[in-house]
Amino acid sequence: MTIHEKAMAKEPTFRESVDLMFNRAVALMDLPPGLEEKIRVCNATYTVRFGVRLRGQITTFTGYRSVHSDHMEPVKGGIRFATGVNQDEVEALAALMTYKCALVEAPFGGSKGGLCLDPREYDEAEMELITRRFAYELAKRDMINPAQNVPAPDMGTGEREMAWIADQYARMNTTDINAKACVTGKPLNSGGISGRVEATGRGVQYALKEFFRHPEDVKKAGMSGTLEGKRIVVQGLGNVGYHAAKFLHEEDGAVIVGIIERDGGLWADEGLNIDAVHDWIMRHGGVAGFPEGTHIDQGALLFEDECDILIPAAIEGVINLTNADKIKAKLIIEAANGPVTYGADEILRKKGVVIIPDMYANAGGVTVSYFEWVKNLSHIRFGRMQRRQEEARHQLVVDELDRIVAAVPGNMSLSPGFKDKYLRGADELELVRSGLDDTMRIAYQSMREVWHERPEVEDLRVAAYLVAIDRVAASYRAKGL
Ligand code: GLU
Numbered sequence: 001m002t003i004h005e006k007a008m009a010k011e012p013t014f015r016e017s018v019d020l021m022f023n024r025a026v027a028l029m030d031l032p033p034g035l036e037e038k039i040r041v042c043n044a045t046y047t048v049r050f051g052v053r054l055r056g057q058i059t060t061f062t063g064y065r066s067v068h069s070d071h072m073e074p075v076k077g078g079i080r081f082a083t084g085v086n087q088d089e090v091e092a093l094a095a096l097m098t099y100k101c102a103l104v105e106a107p108f109g110g111s112k113g114g115l116c117l118d119p120r121e122y123d124e125a126e127m128e129l130i131t132r133r134f135a136y137e138l139a140k141r142d143m144i145n146p147a148q149n150v151p152a153p154d155m156g157t158g159e160r161e162m163a164w165i166a167d168q169y170a171r172m173n174t175t176d177i178n179a180k181a182c183v184t185g186k187p188l189n190s191g192g193i194s195g196r197v198e199a200t201g202r203g204v205q206y207a208l209k210e211f212f213r214h215p216e217d218v219k220k221a222g223m224s225g226t227l228e229g230k231r232i233v234v235q236g237l238g239n240v241g242y243h244a245a246k247f248l249h250e251e252d253g254a255v256i257v258g259i260i261e262r263d264g265g266l267w268a269d270e271g272l273n274i275d276a277v278h279d280w281i282m283r284h285g286g287v288a289g290f291p292e293g294t295h296i297d298q299g300a301l302l303f304e305d306e307c308d309i310l311i312p313a314a315i316e317g318v319i320n321l322t323n324a325d326k327i328k329a330k331l332i333i334e335a336a337n338g339p340v341t342y343g344a345d346e347i348l349r350k351k352g353v354v355i356i357p358d359m360y361a362n363a364g365g366v367t368v369s370y371f372e373w374v375k376n377l378s379h380i381r382f383g384r385m386q387r388r389q390e391e392a393r394h395q396l397v398v399d400e401l402d403r404i405v406a407a408v409p410g411n412m413s414l415s416p417g418f419k420d421k422y423l424r425g426a427d428e429l430e431l432v433r434s435g436l437d438d439t440m441r442i443a444y445q446s447m448r449e450v451w452h453e454r455p456e457v458e459d460l461r462v463a464a465y466l467v468a469i470d471r472v473a474a475s476y477r478a479k480g481l
Contacts, residue, residue, distance in 0.1 A: 002120075004271070004276065005025075009340050010321060010326065010343070011093060011317070011320055011321055011343055012342055012343075013088045013092075014088055014089055014092040014093075014251060014316050014317060014338055015088045015089070015091045015092035017043075017092070017317075017341050017342040018092045018095050018338065019040060019095075020342045020344070021342060021461060021462075021465065022040050022095070022465060022469070023041075024462055024473065025038075025135070025462045025464070025466050025469060026040075026469060027466030028456055028457065028462070028466065029143060029469065029470070030465065031469075035473055035476060035481070037068065038476065038481070039098075039156055039469060039472050039473060039476070040095075041042035042066055042067070042068045042091045042094060042095060043067045043068060043069060043070060044066070044067050045064060045066040045067075045087055045090065045091055045094075046064065046065050046066070046138075046141065046143060047062065047063070047087065048063050048065075048134075048138070048165065049061065049062050049135045049232035050061075050063070050133055050134070050137055052126075052129050052130050052133050054122070054129070054130075054155075055125055059118055061115060061116065061130060061133075061134070061406075062085075062115075062116045062444055063085075063113065063114065063115040063116070063134050063137065064085065064086075064087055064090045064113060064114050064115075065079075065090070065112075065113040065138050065149070065151075065405040066087070066091050066093075066111060066112055066113070067092040067094065067096040067110075067111045067142040067143075067149070068095045068098045068110040068111065068112075069095075069098040069110050069218065069424060069472065069477070070109040070473060071098075071109055071472055071475040071476055072101070072107050072109045073108075073109060073147065073148055074108060074109070074145065074146065074147055074148050074149055074150045074370065074373075075093055075097075075111035075148070075149050075150070075451075076097060076101060076108035076111060076149075076150050076152065076184075076366060076370075077110060077111040077112040077113070077366075078093075078108070078109070078151060078152045078153055078154025078155075078365075079110060079112075079113040079114065079115065079134075079149065079151045079152070079153070079154055079156040079157055079159070079161070079165075080093070080112070080113070080114040080115070080155045080156055080157065081114070081115050081116070081117055081119045081155070081156030081157050081161070082116075082117075082118070082155050082156045083116060083117065083118045084116075084315075085114035085115060085116040086104070086114075086116070086165055086325060086397075088437065089114065089123060089316070090112045090113060091112075092112045092316070092337075092338060093112035093114075093154075093337055093338075094110050094111050094112040094292070095110060096110070096112075096337050096338065097109075097110030097111060097112055097360055097366070098110025098180060098472060099359045099464070099465060099468035099469070099472075100359040100360075100362075100363045100366060101196055101366060101448070101466040102437055102467075102469075102471040102472050103109050103359055103360055103363065103443050103446070103467055103468045103471075104360070104363040104366070104367050104439050104440075105439070105442075105471075106363075106366050106367060106369075106370040106442045107300045107370070108150070108366070108370070110227070111136070111149055112154070113143075113151055114154075115130070116284070116311055117132055119156045119157075121252075122167075124160075127160075127161070128164055131164045131165065131168075132164055132165075132167075132168045135164065135165040135168040135169065136168055136172065138151075138442070139168065139169050139172050139182075140172070140358045143227050144165060144169050144182050144183060145169075145180075145182060146176070146178045146179065146180075146181035146182045146373075146376070146377070149273075149418070150181065150182060150183060150369075150373060150376070151165065151183050151282075151367045152182075152183065152184045152365065152366070153184045153185040153239075153365075155238070155315070158185070158197075158239070159185060159186060159187040159192065160187075161196065162183050162184070162185040162187075162190075162192075163186055163187050163190045165182070165183045166179070166182060166183050166186050166190055166191065166339055167183040167190070168323070170182075171444060178376065178377055181298070181373050181376035182195070183367075184369035184370075184372040184373055184421060185190075185197075185283065185372070186372070189291075191372075191376050192370050192372060192377075193368065193371055193372040193375050193382075193428065193432060194427070194428040194429035194432055194434070195350070195368055195369045195370065195428075195429050195432035195433060196372055196432075197239065198247075198364075198366045198370075199244045199249065199334070199365050199367065199432075199436065200239065200240045200243070200249060200362050200364045200365035201239065201240050201241070201242065201244040201245075201246070201313075201364070202244075202364055202433065202436060203244020203361070203362065203363055203364015203365065203367065203436060203440055204240065204242060204243075204244035204248075204311065204313075204333060204335045204361055204362065204364065204413055204442070205243075205244055205248050205252070206362060206364065206436060206437050206440035207217070207333060207334060207361050207440050207444065208227060208248065208309070208356075209227065209252065210250075210440055210441050210444040210445075211230060211331075211333075211356060211444065212225075212226050212227050214448065215355070216452075217448060217455065220328045220352035220354055221331040221353075222330045222352065222442075223308060223330055225329065226252075226254040227248065227253065227254045228252065228253035228254070229253060229254070229255060230308040230309055231254075231255050231257045231306075231307045231308045231309070231313070232245070232248060232254050232255065232256050232257065232258075232307060232308065232309045232310075232311060233256075233258035233259075233260065233302055233303070233305065233309075233310050233329065234256060234258070234259050234260070234305045234311045234313055235259075235260040235299075235302075235311065235312045235313060235314055235318060235336075235339075236260070236261070236312070236313040236314025236315075236335075236336065236425070237259055237274075237277060237278055237281055237313075237314065238314060240313045240335050240336070240362065240365075241313030241335060241412075242274065242278050242336055243313065243376075244311055244313060245274045245311070245403055246274045246275065246278075246437075249271065249274055255270070255271040256271055256274055256368055257269060257271060257272070257275055257305075257307055258272075258302040258305060258307065259272055259287065259302075260288045260299040260300060260302050260303065261281065261299055262299075263285075263287060263288050263299070264286065264287055264295055264296055264297050264298070264299045265287065265295070265296040265298075265299030265300075265302040265378075266287050266292075266293045266294070266295060266296070267288055267293055267294045267296060267302060267305070268292060268293035268294070268470060272292065272293055273292065274304065276292070276458040277290060279359050281437075287299075290351030296461035297474075300318070300323070303318070303319065303323050303326075303327060304323060304326040304327060304328065305342070306328050306329065307328065308329065308331065309329060309330070309331045309332070309333065310327065310329035310331070310332045310333075311332075311333050311335050312332070312335060312339035312340070313335035313336050314332060314336050314339070315336055316336065316339060317338065317339065317341050318336075318337035318339050319332070319339055319340045319341065319344045319348075320340075320341045320343065320344050321343045321344060321347070322342065323344075324340075324343070324344035324347040324348055325347050326352070327348065327351075327353065328355065329427075330353060330354065331353070331354050331355075331356070331357040332348065332353060332354070332355045333355075333361045333363065334354070334355065334356065334358035335358075335361055335362050335363045336358065336362065337358050337362065338358060339358070340355060345461065346382070349458060349464050350461055354459075354460065355459065355460060355461060356460055357460055357461040357464045359462050359464050359465075360444065360460070360467065361445060362442055363419035363440070363443065364436055364440065365437075365438045366399065366437050367433055367435070368435075368436055368439075371432055371435055381428055382428045382431045382432070383425070383426055383428050383430075383431050386425065387425035387426065387427065388425060388458045389425075390425035390426070391423055391424065391425040394422055394423050394425070395411060395423060397422075398419055398422065398423060402414070446467050447460055447463040447464050447467055448460070449461070450463040450466050450467060451463040454466075
């Protein structure tokens with residue numbers, strides 16, 4: 001056994017880690033006996049094994065859909081395609097979905113699914129066959145259903161898979177007028193919503209912006225000022241990591257000094273060009289050979305380098321007992337689900353590192369999924385009715401301002417660009433971003449209130465659990481349970 005394996009042997013599983021974090025929070029609550037367990041445990045996990053004829057022979061696949069809590073329906077959560085998928089993992093992820101939805105007030109219970117396969121091993125036609133068959137297996141048991149269980153993308157899946165799932169469900173339910181709402185994260189032409197692809201990364205950006213609006217919190221993390229010039233290391237330049245890094249650099253002036261990928265890491269003190277690195281990964285499958293910055297074979301070592309903010313944006317358990325004490329970042333924002341293990345969390349807390357927890361940090365995805373689901377049920381694009389009316393009313397104000405400005409002696413005029421900006425009514429993308437920004441701000445404020453007002457609450461993770469569990473408990477109580 002290597003040192004790493006020995007240390008890892010001491011770590012709880014992902015699901016146990018989530019449960020232990022849950023326990024830390026409920027210890028500070030006064031829940032009626034039994035309710036605590038009812039909320040913690042996973043309601044049901046469905047395992048399905050199905051065969052698909054590929055390349056002349058039948059290949060058997062194993063998939064899961066776990067429902068952690070159906071205190072609200074539909075239940076919500078992504079479907080992951082990865083070789084590491086297992087029951088423990090989907091149950092941990094389903095539990096996080098329950099708390100995540102409660103925290104950002106998305107009216108859903110928590111669920112998650114997974115299919116054990118490496119999507120890179122199959123071509124598009126094969127992936128379609130496999131995905132449709134998995135969708136069929138889930139839909140026939142109402143585990144894909146607009147009113148009961150609404151999947152979404154996760155690791156290894158995206159718009160393409162969601163379009164196949166939506167179509168598969170529609171074929172099986174030809175008279176369901178709400179069929180499109182059976183899954184979110186669809187392409188725009190199949191009932192998707194603008195801004196869903198960038199949503200999780202955008203949410204990470206909005207979360208950090210909100211954090212930096214509170215100097216007291218920034219101080220707790222041993223920093224000051226704004227995001228401008230802050231040095232960031234991102235692990236995983238997939239959909240979430242890429243968008244978060246891109247927006248934080250382009251819009252907030254943060255410097256992405258390090259990127260950790262499967263095949264190694266990149267470092268550049270002056271900052272990396274995110275689009276160029278992302279392009280390179282898309283074309284070459286990894287960061288090796290990228291012409292700028294320094295390449296490091298053992299990418300994970302960059303976790304231990306000097307930076308202000310660390311953004312783990314790939315898989316669970318990457319910050320664990322083997323590296324937690326070597327981490328120098330002052331702030332960790334969990335863009336992935338469960339990137340910090342229970343043990344590592346304890347070490348980091350003692351070191352004074354502030355962690356913005358996953359259930360909040362990556363909730364942008366499900367928040368915009370909620371908007372997409374509502375759009376599908378209402379059968380109309382956001383803004384379609386109001387946009388031109390809004391523009392007409394703004395035109396009235398601009399005309400009036402023009403009239404007043406012209407009447408005032410002197411050379412007054414409206415500032416350049418004002419008219420264009422003010423006159424334009426909001427389109428769907430702007431409305432989605434506004435709804436997401438508002439959600440991320442409000443959810444952060446609800447967490448920080450608990451964090452600051454209750455001395456026994458040491459960290460944002462416990463604060464997040466307290467807010468979420470309280471809401472789930474209230475919902476159970478309202479049902480008379
Ligand atoms: N898979 C994403 C998550 O972990 C999105 C879930 C959803 O949109 O339902 O939050």
